[in-house]
Amino acid sequence: MAESRSQEATPAPGYLHLEGLSKRFGEFLAVDAVSLEIARGEIFCLLGGSGSGKTTLLRMLAGFERPSAGRIWLDGQDLSAIAPHDRPVNMMFQSYALFPHMSVEKNVAFGLEQERLPRREIRARVDEMLEIVQMGRYAGRRPHQLSGGQRQRVALARALVKRPKLLLLDEPLAALDRKLRERTQFELLNIQQRLGVTFIVVTHDQDEAMTLATRMGVMDHGRIVQVGAPAQIYESPANRFVADFIGSVNLIEGRVAETGSGTVLIRSEAPACAIRAVCTPPCAVDDTVWVALRPERIQLQQAPHDGAAAENAISGRVRDIAYMGDVSICLVEAGAALMRVTVPNSSGVLAHIARHDEVRLGWNASAPVILLK
């Protein structure tokens, strides 16, 4: 059993294969030629703002929307022509869509009853699944007698009990409060690893995507703009949209002044500074580029009196400090620009810095990410 499970967990490339998938609603192109490979056992998060096409993409996988173009292959089977009720795919709805007139047990049994399985098998599988989501005690309750978190578990159990090849989760945690969401994320991971089902999660919440995903795809205007592991997307965003969408970032517009020997020098006007970065993208002198600087990669110091202009350093004045518990967020005015810096409170740096103080911001050459325009 353990062996077969670990085998299932090893990703087989091209388990789910999307090819040029598009969906058009009248004039509006909701999903624009999306091609994607997802391995078996992955938790793939589709992250995007509202209207980015992520939900439409999910609904095409479930079969509720017919693609305007393109194909969907799952485990070697072309899903395009298969009706939703015949697809080996199940969905957990954002609203959970539990049947209000049925008990928890009946809700979970519904999908198996449609398969006309023997009563005893249905009963055994429902009981097992309710144990997995820790809802065995509530089998006889109606959905309206449950809390939000309990409903979420029932919805998950109802979708998983069918042993789908692919489980689609539409904003699975959006309806839960913050504390519960955090706990549920880890439970979801746990259950996924235990059952080895491939998950596709749609979310607008980057924290949710970061914790859950083995890989994620960032969507914008119907296209997937970047696919990668969460760390990869956070550390090396492919473009300005991704950098801005994931986490908070300082975006500085500048012009390439020097290239060579593995680094580039960029001069910017707001804030006025020279940025030396380990060069990743091919860029030429005089190119206009965006430099993305994560707030936690910037060091804050009390301003030295000489104030000599150096590379990767600017001086400014603290406008605001927001205490967040683990970190503090400082907004620093540096010329015309407003820079965001996060400082761990345990570092003690802020003990000597208050609002309106002159400060110096500095960073390593590995911190800036150069984004071509």
Added chain:
Amino acid sequence: MGGSNRARRWVVGVPTLWLVLLFLIPFLVVLKISFSVARLSIPPYAPLLVLRHGWPMLKVHLSSYAYLFTNPLYVRSYLYSLQVAAICTVLCLLIGYPMAYAIARAGAWRNVLLMLIVLPFWTSFLLRVYAWIGLLQNNGLINHVLLALGVISHPIVMLQTDFSLYVGIVYSYLPFMILPLYANLEKHDPALLEAASDLGARPFAAFRRITLPQSLPGIAAGSLLVFIPAVGEYVIPTLLGRTDQIMIGRVLSNEFFENRNWPLASAVAVVVLLMLVVPIVLLQRVERRELEAE
């Protein structure tokens, strides 16, 4: 607090006063008359309270009730009324459910379609029933068309049959079935049907297991709204119905106006009401549960 309390007293008080004045008191009057006997006088029944040797005495007669239950004419009329009402309720449900379902899913057309359902109420009810006579009679429109098309060689007798009676009642009461059903179906969450489909239910299975059970309160409300008034229906059976078998509403009117037997007519009315108490209580239950569900 005092203001809201006073407001609540008004909200509850006005309908209560309405019911007492226009339902309870008239009902008690009818009940009183039903325990009397007919005689030629004004009013045409014996008083319940009489003075004998200076003492008031209550004279209660149960003869009207006894007569009702021993005379097969009345028993048959009651059963016939129940049968007609039941059949018409089922027909209204069979026709009204698909219509309500379609309207609830009609999107932008919804309001126009609802308007069309309510539109007939803008014309007199009596006029609309008369119009059916014009359609159904032997030299009416339907027979003319069928004769002209050569489908039939002699006119079909449709008027003053069970058929014309059912047509009249179903036609008149259909909106009362459609509106509560629509109100119910319109609230259904479309995600539930998607979920059912996602879990492997074909469209009909999804309807049977998700939509139908959830629309039961609407079905109950619509059915009772048709059944209750249909039992006592007077105008439609008089204009369109059979002459050899009359419904209880017609019996009641005959007793009042032709035989001038007020006690018997009152007893007929009281028994109709008692028969309908169970469905009326059911209707209130359903309505209360619908309110609680929201």
